[in-house]
Each structure stands twice: as C-alpha cells, then as structure tokens.
Amino acid sequence: MRILVAVDQHPYSAHIVKDVAKLAGNTWADVTLLGVGPKVTDISRSSGHTEIKHPLSKALQNYRRNFLDHFEKVESPYEKRVCNHEFVEVKKGMWEELYVCRGARKDLKILLRSGNPVKEILAQSQENDSDLIAMGCYKAGDCQWEGAANLPQKVANNATCSVLVVKKEKKKISKIACCLDQENISQKSVEMINQMVTLYQTELEIVGLTDGTKLKPMVEKNLNAILKYYNARQIKAWIKLVDAASLASFISQEARRSMMALWMGEQSLLNKMFPRGKVDKLIRGSESSVLLLR
Amino acid sequence: MLRTLVYLDADLASSIALRYACQLTRVIDMKLHTVHVEELDQDGHAPGTGWVRRTWESAMLKTGEFEIAQLINAEKSSCPMLGSPKMLVGDRENEILREIQRESYDLFVEGSLHSFTAKKLYDKIHSRLYRHIPCPVIVVKNLVNLEKIALIVRDEAESKKLISMFLKIFGGGKLNFDLIYCKFQEPGQLSSKGKADANGTLNAIEKILMEQNWHPEDCRTIKGTPEEIGDVLRDYGLVASSLHHSISKKSNWFQLLSHIPSPILIFWQ
Numbered sequence: 001m002r003i004l005v006a007v008d009q010h011p012y013s014a015h016i017v018k019d020v021a022k023l024a025g026n027t028w029a030d031v032t033l034l035g036v037g038p039k040v041t042d043i044s045r046s047s048g049h050t051e052i053k054h055p056l057s058k059a060l061q062n063y064r065r066n067f068l069d070h071f072e073k074v075e076s077p078y079e080k081r082v083c084n085h086e087f088v089e090v091k092k093g094m095w096e097e098l099y100v101c102r103g104a105r106k107d108l109k110i111l112l113r114s115g116n117p118v119k120e121i122l123a124q125s126q127e128n129d130s131d132l133i134a135m136g137c138y139k140a141g142d143c144q145w146e147g148a149a150n151l152p153q154k155v156a157n158n159a160t161c162s163v164l165v166v167k168k169e170k171k172k173i174s175k176i177a178c179c180l181d182q183e184n185i186s187q188k189s190v191e192m193i194n195q196m197v198t199l200y201q202t203e204l205e206i207v208g209l210t211d212g213t214k215l216k217p218m219v220e221k222n223l224n225a226i227l228k229y230y231n232a233r234q235i236k237a238w239i240k241l242v243d244a245a246s247l248a249s250f251i252s253q254e255a256r257r258s259m260m261a262l263w264m265g266e267q268s269l270l271n272k273m274f275p276r277g278k279v280d281k282l283i284r285g286s287e288s289s290v291l292l293l294r
Numbered sequence: 295m296l297r298t299l300v301y302l303d304a305d306l307a308s309s310i311a312l313r314y315a316c317q318l319t320r321v322i323d324m325k326l327h328t329v330h331v332e333e334l335d336q337d338g339h340a341p342g343t344g345w346v347r348r349t350w351e352s353a354m355l356k357t358g359e360f361e362i363a364q365l366i367n368a369e370k371s372s373c374p375m376l377g378s379p380k381m382l383v384g385d386r387e388n389e390i391l392r393e394i395q396r397e398s399y400d401l402f403v404e405g406s407l408h409s410f411t412a413k414k415l416y417d418k419i420h421s422r423l424y425r426h427i428p429c430p431v432i433v434v435k436n437l438v439n440l441e442k443i444a445l446i447v448r449d450e451a452e453s454k455k456l457i458s459m460f461l462k463i464f465g466g467g468k469l470n471f472d473l474i475y476c477k478f479q480e481p482g483q484l485s486s487k488g489k490a491d492a493n494g495t496l497n498a499i500e501k502i503l504m505e506q507n508w509h510p511e512d513c514r515t516i517k518g519t520p521e522e523i524g525d526v527l528r529d530y531g532l533v534a535s536s537l538h539h540s541i542s543k544k545s546n547w548f549q550l551l552s553h554i555p556s557p558i559l560i561f562w563q
Contacts, residue, residue, distance in 0.1 A: 227437070240410055241409045243410070247412055
C-alpha cells in the first residue's frame, strides 16, 4: 500500500499524520509526506551539508518525528537503513561480497514541492502510484485549508486513487458507513475499509443501494461476501438498505455522525450523484470525515 | 422443545436469518424447520391446468430446491441439525400461513434487511401473513451475536401477556436480558436512567419476572427520539416487544422498531 499524505503547517495536518502513522502501523505502507509551498530559494551549503529555509521545512521535519514516534525503534519498518559490505552465499559453496542494506523495510519519504498545491499533490500521487491520498482539514466551515481555497475538495474531485479527508472530530467516530451499489468491488478497497475500522476502532455499516424494491443480484452477492469477510475478522458489520431515491437524505443524515465511505465506481449511482467535479459537495456538507474509494 | 419455522429464499436476508436461527438453537431448546415457497407468476396464476400445471410446478420447485439446498449446505457446518426444507408452490403469504397453522409452530423467523425507510417494515407488519399469524415472529435485520436480549415494556397491563409469551420462548434458555422502558422526547436529550423514571412500570414487571425466577440484569428507562433509542438498542442481540397490528406508521413506537438494526421479536397483542 502506498499512502500520500498532503500536509501544511496547520493543526489539521498534524492530526492526519498521527492517523496515518496508526494506519501505516497496521499496513506497513510506503508513506510520503508531501508539503507544497513557495519555491525553495534560501539554500545554505556548508561542509557537505545543505540546509533550506522554507515555511514548511520545520513542519515536515516535525511530522516525520511524530510519525516515527508512533513506532518502537526496533520494530519500526521505517527505521533507517544501515549498509555494509557483506559476504553472501550466492550458490552452494560460493560466497560473494555484496553491498547489503539492512533496516528500513518500508519507505518514508518527506517531500517538498513548489507550485499549484492541487496540481502538485495530484502529480505526486501519479508519480508514486498512490493507493490513497490522505488530508486533514478544518472541521468548522466547509473543510478548508489555510490559504488554499477548497484544496481537499479539488484533490478529491480529481484524484484517480482513493482519498481520505479527515476532519478533526471532537467525539470519537461511532460508525463508518460504506455505500455500495455496484458489482466491481476491489479487494484493495475492502481491505482499506478494514483498516479504517481498525484505525478508528469503530463499527461498520455497509449500505446497499436498492432500486426501490430490492438489491441488484450481484450487489447482494457482494454484500454477502463482504459481510462474511468482515465477520471472519471479528469486525461488527451492519447492513442497511437505502432506496436510490432516499440516498441524498440518507447521506446528509448519516454524514452528521458517521465517517462516510463511498465506492465511486464507473457504474455507481454515487458516481452519478457525485460525479468528478462535484465530490466537493459531499466533503463540504459532511460533518464527519469522508473516504472516497476508487 | 420449541418448534420454529424459518422462511428461506435464495437471498442475503434468508442467509442471515438462517445463521441467526442456528445461533438461537444454541441457547434455546428448539428445533428448526425450514420452508420455501416458489411463487406463481406475477399475476398469481399458474399456466394451464392438469398435467401442464403439474409439470410447470415441478420444474419451478426443482429450480428453487437447488438454490435453497445451496443456502442450507453453506450453513450446515455450523448448524448440523438443519434438515431438508419444505418446498411449497403458491402464494408466499398464504402458503406460509397455512403451514404455520397446519403444523402449529411456536415461532416464525424470517430475514428482512434493515432499511433506511420505514415502509418495508410497515408493509410487512400490515401484510396478510403478519395480521393472521398465530405465533410470535423474529424479523432478522442483521446478523448479530445473541449475547443479550432487550425486553421492551410499555405498560403493566400489556406487559403481563408479553412476559408470559416471552417466557414461553426463553423460559428454558440461558440468556441474559435487560428490561427496558422507553420514553419518547425531543432530539438531543438522550438519557438512560434507572427504574424510578418509569412510573412503577418497571418495578411491577420486574416483580412478575422474579416470581417466575427470572432476573433481568438491568432495568432502565431510556429517553430520546425513536432514532436515538434505536441506536442504543443496537447493542442487543435481540429486541423483544409487543405490537398492535393497528400501529400507525408515524407512531414513535413503530419508528423505534424500524430504527433498531438488530433482530426484533414481535409478540402480537
């Protein structure tokens, strides 16, 4: 799993770094912490050491420390590598001296890019082939970033991978409500939900969208398989049916108290309801965090 | 031994109901019987008469039998006592009703997934089957662990009948249960208090239960909207309540039953 965490120097970003550290602790994901700001101009080089002065550099270094603090040094998959020349038996009876690096099994990258923040975040997610972009935002108002209007919404609208937008909750998330109305559910997205449930220690509600009377047979089959999958992992999963006609009122009601997770597939009604470019409505309107599964 | 009829279709709701019913057999002395009704065409008529009709019915039954057998086989490892289902052809509600009356079942179990809108449950409660059914019904909305039951009481007079029916089912079992009195009020003031708030109702009912040597683990009054109370009751593996057939869709009581995501046990008043 590859997670890209878009951060700035404000408290909502510190919060998401903590959440991602917990998530990475469970998944051993490759993690990139990305800050986007003005071009780096103040560079000082002395005796082989380069130092930059940038509004985000301190924050990024702090986030790295906070992220790593989540792990016990010895156990950490992100612990620094130590490289040495070592003899390794490459064939029976034949030894070769190789340059062997031991230590970090997973990548933690700290990146600083300059330019348009939305474009840079999306570009980095493409370069990393990220599975998930994670961002925090202010809970008050409509999920904004300081000095970057509608950034989380714009990233969520245009990302090709899954997006998690976390609003710092005053109270614990009580439930994750996942809306499902399509046949193609990837194992990755099911796993992602599993990880979110573990991360927030919460219950799961799988929402099946009906045409007013019943579920599509394939959706029903998927619901059954997903239910069995979560039950086998001791995750309490509830099922709730919602008519397509009541979906908007369900989401506005449920988004007040649950983290909303939506499978945004090509054939999905959710994709029609929140097409690319209109997901911002959901993120702005929701009082809780939102996970878009793609 | 309690005789329980579980209705099965080849769908998720039935699969959940069957798994839940199997859980029940572990805590209550009961024997499960399963039934499936292969419905006639949409107009309710079979094509033709005599040989044509019999051949058509037998072909329909075979298809249905295969699907239901798959459902039962999937659960057999965890519920080995499951036998072959009874296969019937005809109108679903009429056939189930006839079967229950013919075999005098003590309990009827069927799956109906929890729904955001109340219409589905309302239609079910006002269906011909439920209006005439002679035994209590468990509507399995979700698959949950049957660790504890909530027995919801309304008033003392009505609850006496409820308790006698409740004990008929659970009297020989080993289940923990709470006695709960619900008081509906404006949103945002959800609270859960002891017995004192229920105008003596809980005390009186607890006394009746204790005379029968049944001790609720907890007796409490929950105040809130139907939705808020429904959310609290999700912690129970079964919520038992009495119900009038004449209940209106807008009544708080019905709204509460509709919001509870756990299986509900309905005793008809």
